[in-house]
Amino acid sequence: xxxxxxxxxxxxxxxxxxxxxxxxxxxxxxxxxxxxxxxxxxxxxxxxxxxxxxxxxxxxxxxxx
Numbered sequence: 001x002x003x004x005x006x007x008x009x010x011x012x013x014x015x016x017x018x019x020x021x022x023x024x025x026x027x028x029x030x031x032x033x034x035x036x037x038x039x040x041x042x043x044x045x046x047x048x049x050x051x052x053x054x055x056x057x058x059x060x061x062x063x064x065x
Contacts, residue, residue, distance in 0.1 A: 009039065010059040022059050
């Protein structure tokens with residue numbers, strides 16, 4: 001899956017007691033095979049995220065914040 005700047009993404013929670021985390025990709029720091037993304041999360045925080053297999057997926061319509 002090729003993700004781009006502006007894509008909304010969802011990350012599965014590590015716990016069944018927490019909801020998935022959603023945000024917008026602000027930068028593709030490194031491309032495949034070991035991608036890294038700078039993501040601005042919906043809670044206002046921002047982080048560099050390296051997804052584990054199957055942990056990150058596109059969440060819907062692309063939107064640039």
